Amino acid sequence: MSLQKVSHRLIGGVADKADFKANIREFDPARGKFASTMCRRKCKYCFPLGCQKRFGKCTKVSYGSGLYEISCDLSVRGGCEQSTSWLYKKLTPNSIVQFPSSGDISLETVPTACDFIENVVKCNGTILLHSKMDSDVAKAMVKRLKLDGSHKSRLLFQITCTTLDNNLMEAIEVDAPSFFERISAMGILLRAGFTVNVSCTPCLSPDFEDLYHTIERYYNGTFSIGVTNMHPNALFSSIHGKGSHKEEIASGSRCGIWLRNYKSMFTSEWAKGAIDFYKRHDNVICERNIWKLAGVDEYELSRERTRDIVRDKIGGSNVCT
Numbered sequence: 153m154s155l156q157k158v159s160h161r162l163i164g165g166v167a168d169k170a171d172f173k174a175n176i177r178e179f180d181p182a183r184g185k186f187a188s189t190m191c192r193r194k195c196k197y198c199f200p201l202g203c204q205k206r207f208g209k210c211t212k213v214s215y216g217s218g219l220y221e222i223s224c225d226l227s228v229r230g231g232c233e234q235s236t237s238w239l240y241k242k243l244t245p246n247s248i249v250q251f252p253s254s255g256d257i258s259l260e261t262v263p264t265a266c267d268f269i270e271n272v273v274k275c276n277g278t279i280l281l282h283s284k285m286d287s288d289v290a291k292a293m294v295k296r297l298k299l300d301g302s303h304k305s306r307l308l309f310q311i312t313c314t315t316l317d318n319n320l321m322e323a324i325e326v327d328a329p330s331f332f333e334r335i336s337a338m339g340i341l342l343r344a345g346f347t348v349n350v351s352c353t354p355c356l357s358p359d360f361e362d363l364y365h366t367i368e369r370y371y372n373g374t375f376s377i378g379v380t381n382m383h384p385n386a387l388f389s390s391i392h393g394k395g396s397h398k399e400e401i402a403s404g405s406r407c408g409i410w411l412r413n414y415k416s417m418f419t420s421e422w423a424k425g426a427i428d429f430y431k432r433h434d435n436v437i438c439e440r441n442i443w444k445l446a447g448v449d450e451y452e453l454s455r456e457r458t459r460d461i462v463r464d465k466i467g468g469s470n471v472c473t
C-alpha cells in the first residue's frame with residue numbers, strides 16, 4: 153500500500169486530525185446574544201474554558217494552517233448560516249471536520265448538530281465527533297440521524313473516557329456525564345452501527361491498560377492515549393484564578409491529590425509504557441505529546457499506522473489517498 157500521498161491528518165493532537173473545526177454556540181435569549189461557548193461543563197483541563205477565562209472569548213478563532221472554527225447556531229439564522237454554507241462548499245472527499253470543537257452536544261442541540269453532520273457527510277466530508285456523551289444524547293442522535301451505509305461510515309464518534317476512577321473523573325471533569333453514562337452511550341452508538349473510538353486524553357490516571365480492556369466491548373475503533381496539553385498547574389490557574397492550584401492541593405480534595413501527584417504519575421517511563429502498549433495493540437494510538445514525554449523519536453512511524461486504521465474505519469481510500 154502506497155503511503156506517499158497519505159494525508160497527515162488523523163494523527164496526534166486535535167489540530168493534526170482535522171482540516172476544519174465546527175462548533176455549536178448556544179443562543180442566550182436573556183442576553184440577546186450567543187454565548188462564547190456552548191459547553192455547560194467545567195472540566196479542569198479545558199483549553200477553550202481556559203481561553204475564555206483568560207481572554208474573554210474562545211470562538212471564531214483562526215487556528216492557522218487552514219484551520220478555522222465555524223459556528224452554526226441553534227435558533228437564529230444569519231451570519232452563522234453563511235459560515236456553514238462556506239464550509240460545505242470547501243469540503244472535499246479528504247476533508248475532516250472536528251465537531252464540536254469547543255463544547256459538547258446537549259439534548260437541546262442534537263437537532264442542529266445532526267443537521268450539520270448530515271450536511272457535511274453528504275458533501276463527502278468526514279466528521280470526527282468528540283464528546284463526553286451521555287445515553288440520552290446518544291439515543292437522540294441515533295433516532296435523528298438518517299444516514300445510509302457510506303454516509304454513516306463518514307461519522308466517527310470519539311468518546312472521551314479518561315479513567316476507570318469515577319470519583320476522579322467527577323472531580324476533574326466537573327458536570328460531565330459519569331463513566332457509566334459514557335459507556336452506555338458508546339453501547340448505543342455501537343448497536344446502531346456507528347464507528348466508536350475512545351479518547352483517553354487527557355489520561356487522568358496511569359491505568360489506561362485496565363481501561364482499554366474493561367471497555368473493549370463498547371468500541372470498535374481506536375483507543376488514543378494522551379496527556380494534558382498544558383501543565384496542569386498553569387492550566388488550572390488560568391481557569392480557576394491565581395493561587396487556585398495551591399489552594400486545591402491544600403484542600404486535600406480529589407482534584408488536589410491529582411494535581412499534587414500529576415508529575416509523579418505521568419513520567420517518561422509511564423509514556424514509554426504507553427508506547428509499548430501501542431506497539432502491542434493494533435488499534436491504539438499514542439498522541440503526539442506521549443511520544444514527546446517518552447523522548448522517543450518514532451512518531452513519524454506511528455502516523456502510518458494511524459492513517460491505515462482510519463482508512464479502514466472510514467471504509468475506503470477516499471480519506472487518506
Ligand code: SF4
Pocket residue numbers: 191192193194195197198199200201254255256284328
Ligand atoms: S466537555 Fe470539553 S469543551 Fe466542555 S468543559 Fe469539558 S473539555 Fe471543555
